[in-house]
Amino acid sequence: MRAITVLPGQANSAQLTDMPDPPLDDGPVLVETMAIGVCGTDIEIVGGLYGTAPHGAERLVIGHESLGRVIEAPMESGFAAGDLVVGIVRRPDSVPCPNCAVGEWDMCRNGQYTERGINGRHGYASERYRIRPEFAVKLDASLDRVGVLLEPTSVVAKAWEHVERIGRRAHWEPSVVVVTGAGPIGLLAAMLGRQRGYEVHVFDRVTNGPKPQLVSDLGATYHAGSVHDIVGRADVVIECTGVSALILQILGSTAPDGIVCLTGVSSRGTPVQLDIGLANRQMVLGNDVLFGSVNANRRHYETGATALAAADPAWLGRLITRRVPLDQWQTALQREANDVKPIIEFAS
Ligand SMILES: [Zn+2]
Numbered sequence: 001m002r003a004i005t006v007l008p009g010q011a012n013s014a015q016l017t018d019m020p021d022p023p024l025d026d027g028p029v030l031v032e033t034m035a036i037g038v039c040g041t042d043i044e045i046v047g048g049l050y051g052t053a054p055h056g057a058e059r060l061v062i063g064h065e066s067l068g069r070v071i072e073a074p075m076e077s078g079f080a081a082g083d084l085v086v087g088i089v090r091r092p093d094s095v096p097c098p099n100c101a102v103g104e105w106d107m108c109r110n111g112q113y114t115e116r117g118i119n120g121r122h123g124y125a126s127e128r129y130r131i132r133p134e135f136a137v138k139l140d141a142s143l144d145r146v147g148v149l150l151e152p153t154s155v156v157a158k159a160w161e162h163v164e165r166i167g168r169r170a171h172w173e174p175s176v177v178v179v180t181g182a183g184p185i186g187l188l189a190a191m192l193g194r195q196r197g198y199e200v201h202v203f204d205r206v207t208n209g210p211k212p213q214l215v216s217d218l219g220a221t222y223h224a225g226s227v228h229d230i231v232g233r234a235d236v237v238i239e240c241t242g243v244s245a246l247i248l249q250i251l252g253s254t255a256p257d258g259i260v261c262l263t264g265v266s267s268r269g270t271p272v273q274l275d276i277g278l279a280n281r282q283m284v285l286g287n288d289v290l291f292g293s294v295n296a297n298r299r300h301y302e303t304g305a306t307a308l309a310a311a312d313p314a315w316l317g318r319l320i321t322r323r324v325p326l327d328q329w330q331t332a333l334q335r336e337a338n339d340v341k342p343i344i345e346f347a348s
Pocket of ligand 1: 092093096097098099100101105107108109110111112113
């Protein structure tokens with residue numbers, strides 16, 4: 001079978017490789033891959049900046065955002081041929097740490113977790129893969145064109161879950177949500193905010209392309225200017241850019257009792273001036289919370305699947321701005337203007 005593989009650490013080593021069929025050891029559920037989503041992590045892996053091959057292997061099959069259809073599954077697995085499925089990315093560490101031991105591998109304490117398509121395990125960018133049922137999530141059959149969005153949705157489902165758990169520290173009636181960044185994560189975070197009935201504001205730099213309309217079609221407000229005016233009203237901020245200057249504008253500037261969730265991974269090496277005394281003062285006097293959130297566990301995938309099934313399928317379809325067939329896979333791994341989410345289609 002064909003798979004998209006890289007030599008981790010080597011830029012431009014990506015190729016379509018002929019691989020043996022997936023080993024039975026990977027699990028009893030055999031899945032035909034339909035589509036793979038491409039994100040910044042994949043572009044870093046292909047650029048040689050990130051990723052590790054499985055133990056004993058030279059190459060790594062990439063692909064962590066997936067959608068597939070079950071080919072065969074044992075009766076007791078809960079899956080049947082024809083089911084739409086998405087594979088979970090992270091696997092618990094083998095120690096396991098206290099969090100991995102209870103299925104919260106997204107909160108792993110020792111960093112020894114593995115991740116399909118990223119870190120020590122082959123990903124889903126192969127024509128077929130095998131998986132254990134506890135790491136596969138069934139999707140509503142209506143999501144066969146857009147289910148590849150589940151992995152990024154699971155990331156924002158976790159962010160929202162943690163925002164709400166923090167909110168329950170006291171009486172909490174949020175109304176205004178600010179999302180910074182209108183990429184897939186920001187747009188899906190905004191969608192979950194609208195599903196909760198909040199007033200949602202989304203900030204991005206661009207003034208053209210599909211993003212402004214995608215935001216307004218959610219019933220949210222798009223801003224291409226400064227967050228400064230609105231962040232003071234924000235009860236919740238979901239930061240999806242990792243841009244230092246933006247984080248500085250948000251820190252300590254929300255409405256009282258504000259909760260800021262950081263989901264963007266910044267690059268190092270751009271020092272900015274921060275009056276930490278002022279930020280500390282504002283955060284203490286405002287009961288502010290600032291926290292980071294990454295990855296997702298099974299519960300978040302299931303919440304994400306419910307959120308996708310409740311969303312407008314046409315709107316979700318517009319997030320997928322390019323559908324590239326497998327024989328042109330390389331073009332999906334290059335950024336293009338107006339990209340929201342490019343995907344590689346394996347089979348339909
Ligand atoms: Zn762990």
